[in-house]
Amino acid sequence: MLKHAVLALFLCLGSLTAxxxxxxxxxxxxxxxxxxxxxxxxxxxxxxRQRGEKIDDSFRRNATGDxxxxxxxxxxxxxxxxxxxxxxxxxxxxxxxDVTVSNDGPASNxxxxxxxxxxxxxxxxxLATYGGYALLGMIVLLLLFYLLRGKIRxxxxxxxxKILRFSSIERFxxxxxxxxxxxxxxxxxxVFFGRKGLIxxxxxDAYAQLALISKWIHNNVAWAFxxxxxxxxxxxxxxxxxxxxxLKWFAVAGGLFSKNVHPPARKFxxxxxxxxxxxxxxxxxxxxxxxxxxxxxxxxxxxxTFVVLNDTPIPGWLGLGTLPEQMPPHQxxxxxxxWHAIVAFLFMAIIIAHIYLGSVGxxxxxDAMGSGEVEEQWAREHHGLWVKELEEKGxxxxxxxxxxxxxx
Amino acid sequence: xxxxxxxxxxxxxIAIAADQILxxxxxxxxxxxxxxxxxxx
Numbered sequence: 001m002l003k004h005a006v007l008a009l010f011l012c013l014g015s016l017t018a019x020x021x022x023x024x025x026x027x028x029x030x031x032x033x034x035x036x037x038x039x040x041x042x043x044x045x046x047x048x049r050q051r052g053e054k055i056d057d058s059f060r061r062n063a064t065g066d067x068x069x070x071x072x073x074x075x076x077x078x079x080x081x082x083x084x085x086x087x088x089x090x091x092x093x094x095x096x097x098d099v100t101v102s103n104d105g106p107a108s109n110x111x112x113x114x115x116x117x118x119x120x121x122x123x124x125x126x127l128a129t130y131g132g133y134a135l136l137g138m139i140v141l142l143l144l145f146y147l148l149r150g151k152i153r154x155x156x157x158x159x160x161x162k163i164l165r166f167s168s169i170e171r172f173x174x175x176x177x178x179x180x181x182x183x184x185x186x187x188x189x190x191v192f193f194g195r196k197g198l199i200x201x202x203x204x205d206a207y208a209q210l211a212l213i214s215k216w217i218h219n220n221v222a223w224a225f226x227x228x229x230x231x232x233x234x235x236x237x238x239x240x241x242x243x244x245x246x247l248k249w250f251a252v253a254g255g256l257f258s259k260n261v262h263p264p265a266r267k268f269x270x271x272x273x274x275x276x277x278x279x280x281x282x283x284x285x286x287x288x289x290x291x292x293x294x295x296x297x298x299x300x301x302x303x304x305t306f307v308v309l310n311d312t313p314i315p316g317w318l319g320l321g322t323l324p325e326q327m328p329p330h331q332x333x334x335x336x337x338x339w340h341a342i343v344a345f346l347f348m349a350i351i352i353a354h355i356y357l358g359s360v361g362x363x364x365x366x367d368a369m370g371s372g373e374v375e376e377q378w379a380r381e382h383h384g385l386w387v388k389e390l391e392e393k394g395x396x397x398x399x400x401x402x403x404x405x406x407x408x
Numbered sequence: 409x410x411x412x413x414x415x416x417x418x419x420x421x422i423a424i425a426a427d428q429i430l431x432x433x434x435x436x437x438x439x440x441x442x443x444x445x446x447x448x449x
Contacts, residue, residue, distance in 0.1 A: 168411050175415030220423035
């Protein structure tokens with residue numbers, strides 16, 4: 001599932017950046033004869049564009065008039081200048097017009113920005129479709145898993161003794177991260193699918209209020225998410241460095257699909273390490289793109305990233321050609337939004353599986369983050385090496401409710 | 409469970425504090441895309 005999700009991520013990025021590359025670096029094909037239209041675009045140009053072919057649009061892009069060719073100011077038609085209305089609008093559309101506006105905000109001199117249509121079509125099309133499929137697909141997979149495997153029970157006999165698995169500060173960091181993640185996920189989905197899914201149900205007025213509240217929550221809870229990310233990364237990084245035991249864990253799929261199979265694991269097993277590193281990598285990526293969105297036009301990152309990527313063979317491997325190294329401010333924001341959403345869908349799909357296994361899917365798992373104390377037998381089955389390490393340190397399990405030595 | 413609810417309370421406190429700080433920093437989309445000569449406020 002994860003492999004397919006990563007593939008989908010690359011495919012989505014590929015389609016988006018290919019579209020961006022198309023605008024910035026059009027491929028040159030044989031120049032058609034435009035003498036019949038006086039140099040303007042021909043029917044073949046229009047048909048080629050409608051077929052989605054890459055065309056060299058420099059004949060339009062550069063046809064923006066020539067102020068020096070204007071008639072003298074006192075001559076007949078002199079006050080009209082050297083550029084026609086069409087040429088002025090063409091210069092505005094291709095971003096080459098010398099624009100002066102009263103608003104001094106960032107990107108305020110961009111009056112026409114047609115890459116926005118590609119962003120809108122991507123957002124309403126493949127992003128919404130495949131993003132929705134990813135979330136629903138994960139839920140269906142988990143339902144199937146539950147029907148086939150049932151709840152994963154503690155195989156051995158329970159001892160009645162408890163081991164402290166996560167300290168208060170660890171649980172605080174986890175829930176800070178998890179609580180903010182859930183709020184961000186729900187509010188993000190409300191904003192993303194609102195027009196299609198909620199306006200027909202609630203009406204525009206009610207949805208407008210909901211969207212406003214969601215936006216406030218999304219923008220401000222993001223800081224708690226980032227703090228939680230820092231906390232869990234600092235606290236658990238050392239425990240999540242891959243080791244040889246993980247190979248044994250993956251060889252039997254962690255025993256998830258069979259009873260009485262318990263591969264050795266220390267504090268975190270192979271599956272939990274996948275979740276941890278997903279949280280760190282996706283969490284950092286979504287935080288950076290989120291900051292770029294939170295501070296409009298202040299933190300453009302895609303052009304710089306593409307410069308670095310173009311020095312590697314990666315764009316070639318993905319069939320993207322040369323990625324655009326310069327782009328208008330709004331396009332930076334659009335790419336940040338698209339990337340933010342792509343990462344969010346992947347992140348949500350992974351976390352749905354984590355929530356399932358950490359709650360209804362596995363007996364005794366929630367205690368680790370609920371009270372912090374887990375049943376000794378559960379710990380021996382899922383984290384046998386960790387229990388041994390504790391015993392070697394003289395930190396043994398105690399009866400429920402009794403005093404215990406800290407696990408860490 | 410006490411820790412979980414404490415963390416959830418911290419999420420709310422951080423969000424309110426972030427809202428106040430961001431408002432004072434003038435980084436809202438509205439603040440960034442208007443100027444005195446455009447009457448959108």
